[in-house]
Amino acid sequence: MLFGFHWDLSSPEAFALSILPILLIGMKITILATIFGFLIAMALGLVFALLRGVPLRAVSWPIAFIVEFVRDTPLLIQLYFLYYILPDYGITLPALETGIITLGIQYSAYTSEVYRAGLEAVPRGQREAARALNLGAWRTYRDVIVPQAIPRIVPALANYLISIIKDTPILSAITVLEMLGAAKIVGDRTFRYMLPLTLVGVLFLILTAVAATAVRYLEKKLPRAGIALK
Amino acid sequence: MDWLSLLPPLLYGAEVTAWITLASTAGGAILAFAAGIGSTARFAGWRWLAGLYVQIFRGTSLLVQLFWLYFALPIIGIRLSPEVAGVLALSLNIGAYGAEVVRGSLNSVDAGQYEAATALNFTPIQTLWRILMPQALIEMMPPFGNLAIQNLKDSALVSLISLADLAFAADNLRNRTLETLPILILTLLLYFAMALVLMAAMRLLERYLRGVSGREATR
Amino acid sequence: MKPIVRFDKVTKSFGDTIVLRDFDFEMAPGERVVLMGPSGSGKSTVLRILMTLEDIQKGVVYLSEVPLWHERSRAGELRPAGEKYLRKMRSDVGMLFQHFNLFPNMTVLRNIIEAPMKVAGLSRAEAEARADELLARVGLSDKREAYPNSLSGGQKQRVAIARAMAMRPKLLLFDEPTSALDPEMVGDVLEVIKDLAAEHDLSMLIVTHEMGFARDVADRVCFFCDGRILEQGEPSQIFTAPAEERTRQFLRMVLHEAPTEEATG
Numbered sequence: 001m002l003f004g005f006h007w008d009l010s011s012p013e014a015f016a017l018s019i020l021p022i023l024l025i026g027m028k029i030t031i032l033a034t035i036f037g038f039l040i041a042m043a044l045g046l047v048f049a050l051l052r053g054v055p056l057r058a059v060s061w062p063i064a065f066i067v068e069f070v071r072d073t074p075l076l077i078q079l080y081f082l083y084y085i086l087p088d089y090g091i092t093l094p095a096l097e098t099g100i101i102t103l104g105i106q107y108s109a110y111t112s113e114v115y116r117a118g119l120e121a122v123p124r125g126q127r128e129a130a131r132a133l134n135l136g137a138w139r140t141y142r143d144v145i146v147p148q149a150i151p152r153i154v155p156a157l158a159n160y161l162i163s164i165i166k167d168t169p170i171l172s173a174i175t176v177l178e179m180l181g182a183a184k185i186v187g188d189r190t191f192r193y194m195l196p197l198t199l200v201g202v203l204f205l206i207l208t209a210v211a212a213t214a215v216r217y218l219e220k221k222l223p224r225a226g227i228a229l230k
Numbered sequence: 231m232d233w234l235s236l237l238p239p240l241l242y243g244a245e246v247t248a249w250i251t252l253a254s255t256a257g258g259a260i261l262a263f264a265a266g267i268g269s270t271a272r273f274a275g276w277r278w279l280a281g282l283y284v285q286i287f288r289g290t291s292l293l294v295q296l297f298w299l300y301f302a303l304p305i306i307g308i309r310l311s312p313e314v315a316g317v318l319a320l321s322l323n324i325g326a327y328g329a330e331v332v333r334g335s336l337n338s339v340d341a342g343q344y345e346a347a348t349a350l351n352f353t354p355i356q357t358l359w360r361i362l363m364p365q366a367l368i369e370m371m372p373p374f375g376n377l378a379i380q381n382l383k384d385s386a387l388v389s390l391i392s393l394a395d396l397a398f399a400a401d402n403l404r405n406r407t408l409e410t411l412p413i414l415i416l417t418l419l420l421y422f423a424m425a426l427v428l429m430a431a432m433r434l435l436e437r438y439l440r441g442v443s444g445r446e447a448t449r
Numbered sequence: 450m451k452p453i454v455r456f457d458k459v460t461k462s463f464g465d466t467i468v469l470r471d472f473d474f475e476m477a478p479g480e481r482v483v484l485m486g487p488s489g490s491g492k493s494t495v496l497r498i499l500m501t502l503e504d505i506q507k508g509v510v511y512l513s514e515v516p517l518w519h520e521r522s523r524a525g526e527l528r529p530a531g532e533k534y535l536r537k538m539r540s541d542v543g544m545l546f547q548h549f550n551l552f553p554n555m556t557v558l559r560n561i562i563e564a565p566m567k568v569a570g571l572s573r574a575e576a577e578a579r580a581d582e583l584l585a586r587v588g589l590s591d592k593r594e595a596y597p598n599s600l601s602g603g604q605k606q607r608v609a610i611a612r613a614m615a616m617r618p619k620l621l622l623f624d625e626p627t628s629a630l631d632p633e634m635v636g637d638v639l640e641v642i643k644d645l646a647a648e649h650d651l652s653m654l655i656v657t658h659e660m661g662f663a664r665d666v667a668d669r670v671c672f673f674c675d676g677r678i679l680e681q682g683e684p685s686q687i688f689t690a691p692a693e694e695r696t697r698q699f700l701r702m703v704l705h706e707a708p709t710e711e712a713t714g
Contacts, residue, residue: 072379072425073418074386076397081418084410169293173390180294184301193301201298204290346550346609349500350564350616351539354532360563364554 007190015195019186023199026182030168030207033100033178037168038161040104045111052116071109075170078102083174099171103164110160118153119145148226155222158215162208179203233412236403240413243399244420250313250395251382251428254320258381259374261325266332267358280329287326293387295319300391316388324381331373335366368439375432379425386421396420451514453478453620453652454499459508461494468494469676472508478619479650483663483684486673487699492656496622499654500544501535512538512620540568543618547625549605551597551612557584558593561612569616576615583611587641603634607641614645621645623655635659642666658703660688672696 007022008014051063070078079102086093093101122145130140172181183196261283268280287295296319299310310318339362347357389398400417404410454476461469468491476482484492497503498510501517509527510517519527520534530538552560561583562576571579584590587607597605606626613621626642627635639662646653646666657663663670664684671681672693680693691697 069418069422072383073421074383074397076386076389077400077414077417077421080401080404081414084404085414088411166291169291170387172293180291180297184297187301192305193297194305197294197298197302201286201290201294204294205286208289340550342546342548342550343552345500345502345544346546346552348502348539349542349544349546349613351536351568352564353536353568356567360567361552361554365552 007186009190009192012195015192016199019183019196019199022182022186023179023196023203026177026179026200027203027207029096029176029178030165033096033103033168033171033176034161034164036100037103037107037164040101041107041111041160041164042157044104044108045113046115048108048112049115049119052112067109067112070106075102075106075167076173078106079170079174095171095174095176099168099174099176103167103171106167107160107164111157114153114156114160118149118156121152122148147228150227151219151222151224155215155219158211158218162211162215165207165211166204233416236407236409236413236416239399239403240396240416240420243394243396244424246394247382247385247396247421248424250317250320250385250388250393251378251424254317254324254385255378255381257317257321258324258328258377261321262328262332265325265329266336269329269333270336272354284326284329287322288330292319292323292384293390295323296387296391312388312391312393315391316385316393320381320384320388323384324377327377327380328374331370331377332366335369336362338369339365368436371432371436371439375429375436378428378432382421382425382428450478452476452511453480453513454654455511455514456495457509457511459498459510460506461491461498461503462506467676469505472676474671474678476652476654478513478652481646481653481666481668482655483667483670484654484656484673485658485663485670485699486679490673491676492673493624496544496624496654496656499620500542500622501539504529512541540616541619542622543613543616543620544622545606545609545613545624545626547629549597549602549609549629551605551609553597556594556596557589557600557608560597560608561615564612565615579615580611583614586644587611588637601634602630603637606630606634606638610638610641610645618651620652620654623653623657625656625658627657627659660700660703664688672699674699 007018048063048067052060052067054060079099082102083095083098086098126144126148127140130144135144168178169180171178172184175181177185179200183193183200186196187193265280265283268276269284271277271280296315299319300312300315303310303315343361343365344357347361352361385395386397389395389401392398396417400413403413407413452475454474456472456474459469459472460467461472468489472491472495474495484495486492494503498505499512499517505518509519515538516527516530517538518530518535520530522528551557552563555563558577558580561580562571562573565571565576565579566573581590581593584593587610589604589607589611592600592604592608597608600608623642627638630638639659642653642655643662643666645651653666655663655667667684669681670684670687671678672687672691672695673679674695680687680691680696687696688700691700
């Protein structure tokens, strides 16, 4: 029994139907972790990108190193790090929150690169034309550079959202009960792993397919030339 | 807090991680080329198969795939050791991403090359291997480099099916000695060091291919 | 004498756009034909069909009176050709492209010997001998070991010509061979093509805007418009006294854009 649900081992179909509610509760956690992890990644990535753009080497180099370090080390170890170390410093967070923060940090290393590349991809001529028209730095960024960078940045960020969905099962290693964790517990208790794990696989396929369709829709809706400003 | 005494068990684990990463990257490369080329095949059946493989393994989580191979397969009689399950899962996963890279690079070769090859009457296989692939390979290297690093990071997940890699050694050591902070810092540093080595190796490979193909990647 | 090329009521469309409609065309062996006309009029498509780069929707194309895109089944005719059949038919046809399409991962020599060795089965020594002879003819013997990306456009096209000739085609197709070249290099490439025309009994079908060149080389000039040949005849007749108004319009435009054409004649 799990979350107050019984499972029915009489037939494969009955088994599948009886564990579906459990898996869907896990899916709720999966989606929560994804969304909040993504939000943190977007915000933190922006901070990193801005700091790396600072002309002062004493700032940009350490940040670059941190970003590279986070990017090249496994999410699992970073997860262990936050989960086991933070309490020693007085910050005791529940497993889910710890997982969300870890996802946010790991993916901020990717999103900061997306921001940087997106801004850089705007043709140089745009900046020069803005200069020639005497627009000023803030105006240039707000009305010329950023609107043209967004159509590039948004799909790239959205693709990382899909990646986060696929990384959430790692949180099960610190006892977060998302989809895979739920399936594993059902399997551990009934010794029948095939059905729960296959179902979870199918659910992931559905989740990523839905997200991918949303990304394609977004790509279509975003005008290539940049966000229209009237 | 004798950090040095913590190193040997971690280094043992790191060695296992290195082997697993190399084996699965090689396996993944083979699958990537097979599926990437398959997706451009004349015969619709190959295209469909390649597409299905890529869709499934890119659309689901690596950990789910790993657990499925290790926990679910025994139900139908296929009992894989942690090593086999781990390398297989990693290969299948990274191969699916690699297949998209191969497919994209092949498609990005200028159509005129294919036309010139037809004009000179090369067979489709000759065209693929002698003309298209050498040009596509150089385009594949930067993304392949990223995938190799990703594979190294993903390898840590095999610790969750009790494979004695670096992540497993770290968790084990943590349980035994409770010196959590130094252990995890050392572990992170070891992974980072391996990543740097891997990046350097990929860069050397790229340079070698560039010399052989006579042209630069357009990054 | 059998025509080397014959288009019999050929229709070619790309999706909804019909490019060639009930198109008839004949070429005698050893003839040099120049195709001219505005872009989109179908001239390049004729070349591409002959090189099996494009298929046809209706009609039959014959190479030396053998159907190109159709195989003869045991019963009678016209099954769309399979890859093996096309390969057999292709062996007598060669093509030069506007953007050269040299293989960048191979040296000039390798570009030229690859097909003779791997497709025609020549030994390396035989292939190299043939390549060296051709390189001498196009004036690029010193670039034997160079890679294409170190060559100028004109040099690339000359290598492409050597590469195509190495396969000893009976019919050579030129798809705007000098359109992508800087003006200074056009002359060299045209000289090489004229040299080819003078010595071999090669049939040549050339799409080009270079009028002076057409006047020197062509036996016949065909003016293309909207997927049909509007008029054709000897260069002297077409260029000085075209019968159709559209032809006159086109010539006026082309001459206006390239005044040096007339000067070098």
